[in-house]
Amino acid sequence: xxxxxxxxxxxxxMVNVNSELPFDEASEIALEYNCIAEEEEKVDVIxxxxxxxxxxEKDMVPRPPVxxxxxxxxxxxxxxxxxxxxxxxxxxxxxxxxxxxxxxVVDVNGQTITFLDTxxxxxxxxxxxxxxxxxxxxxxxxxxxxxxxxxxIEAINHAKAAGxxxxxxxxxxxxxxxxxxxxxxxxxxxxLIPEDWGxxxxxxxxxxxxxxxxxxxxxxxxxxxxxxxxxxxxxRKARGIVIEAELDKGRGPVATMLVxxxxxHVGDYIAVGASHGKVRAMTNSRGERVTEALPxxxxxxxxxxxxPDAGEIFMxxxxxxxxxxxxxxYISQGKEKLLADTKQRMSLxxxxxx
Ligand code: GDP
Ligand code: MG
Numbered sequence: 001x002x003x004x005x006x007x008x009x010x011x012x013x014m015v016n017v018n019s020e021l022p023f024d025e026a027s028e029i030a031l032e033y034n035c036i037a038e039e040e041e042k043v044d045v046i047x048x049x050x051x052x053x054x055x056x057e058k059d060m061v062p063r064p065p066v067x068x069x070x071x072x073x074x075x076x077x078x079x080x081x082x083x084x085x086x087x088x089x090x091x092x093x094x095x096x097x098x099x100x101x102x103x104x105v106v107d108v109n110g111q112t113i114t115f116l117d118t119x120x121x122x123x124x125x126x127x128x129x130x131x132x133x134x135x136x137x138x139x140x141x142x143x144x145x146x147x148x149x150x151x152x153i154e155a156i157n158h159a160k161a162a163g164x165x166x167x168x169x170x171x172x173x174x175x176x177x178x179x180x181x182x183x184x185x186x187x188x189x190x191x192l193i194p195e196d197w198g199x200x201x202x203x204x205x206x207x208x209x210x211x212x213x214x215x216x217x218x219x220x221x222x223x224x225x226x227x228x229x230x231x232x233x234x235x236r237k238a239r240g241i242v243i244e245a246e247l248d249k250g251r252g253p254v255a256t257m258l259v260x261x262x263x264x265h266v267g268d269y270i271a272v273g274a275s276h277g278k279v280r281a282m283t284n285s286r287g288e289r290v291t292e293a294l295p296x297x298x299x300x301x302x303x304x305x306x307x308p309d310a311g312e313i314f315m316x317x318x319x320x321x322x323x324x325x326x327x328x329x330y331i332s333q334g335k336e337k338l339l340a341d342t343k344q345r346m347s348l349x350x351x352x353x354x
Pocket of ligand 1: 071072073074075076077078079080171172173174175206207208209210
């Protein structure tokens with residue numbers, strides 16, 4: 001140490017035993033002592049997680065759209081989701097649809113749509129912060145008797161900032177006081193202009209109560225999804241996001257996760273922010289046990305060591321050690337705190353279904 005300090009001093013540099021040198025400088029000096037310096041690899045776990053891994057176009061296959069419902073409180077987000085679920089219950093499941101995992105998958109003439117029941121404002125914002133995205137299409141619910149309200153505008157801004165396609169559902173058209181034209185007029189101010197007015201936004205008049213227009217809305221979602229050409233590679237390690245998570249008394253930490261790429265299997269090792277584990281069991285949106293989940297599929301999983309945060313990115317890795325290393329690095333990098341801070345800054349309650 002003394003020799004090095006002296007050497008640097010003579011070179012005009014005042015340092016002490018705790019000083020850090022740039023790598024270039026350090027490696028120069030090391031050479032004088034017949035040493036070859038190697039730079040310590042600094043892995044930013046979050047960067048790694050966000051890094052879009054190269055995907056070959058030929059491996060990509062179509063995947064179902066992931067849809068969330070947004071809008072002002074009481075405009076009918078929950079009712080609309082319920083109506084969609086009810087119209088799509090196949091006879092075998094009649095009455096048996098429990099909202100098991102906070103996301104649902106509906107079948108529309110052989111095509112699938114995934115609805116996030118509770119993307120949760122936190123999840124949404126946390127994900128956006130990382131450039132990750134949970135949804136492809138946002139259904140903006142506006143009550144035909146109430147029109148554009150403050151949270152309608154907030155929802156529009158969020159969807160736009162996230163680059164999500166917006167479909168407008170003008171709800172409560174069964175009401176005497178419903179005024180569809182007024183809603184269209186009001187939304188033009190936010191650049192949501194109906195096609196018949198020369199714009200490109202799809203407007204679907206619906207009633208969650210009478211179910212009028214629900215089938216049309218579902219068709220429009222599929223049409224929009226077609227245009228978006230949503231694709232993913234199912235033959236790779238899974239990656240996705242946490243939609244919601246909690247500590248279950250009997251089962252331990254349970255997390256509903258949306259698989260976005262690859263296929264998640266029972267037995268896979270995963271890292272999810274500060275937690276990690278092995279997928280012990282998986283349940284689909286109908287509450288059935290499954291052993292694998294393809295892209296755009298929501299599943300509830302058991303087997304994590306702690307409860308991850310909503311919005312956290314998960315990735316399947318090769319083995320337990322890798323999973324643990326990633327979560328430990330994540331913790332040491334203090335990203336947890338970063339996310340916690342973000343959450344406190346959010347004020348987006350009631351934008352979403354629930
Ligand atoms: P959210 O806060 O956006 O989730 O709204 P809800 O789904 O809880 O609905 C708010 C209120 O509007 C409830 O009293 C619903 O029964 C009512 N509502 C929802 N959809 C319709 C509809 O299509 N027609 C009528 N008449 N009322 C509706
Ligand atoms: Mg609600």
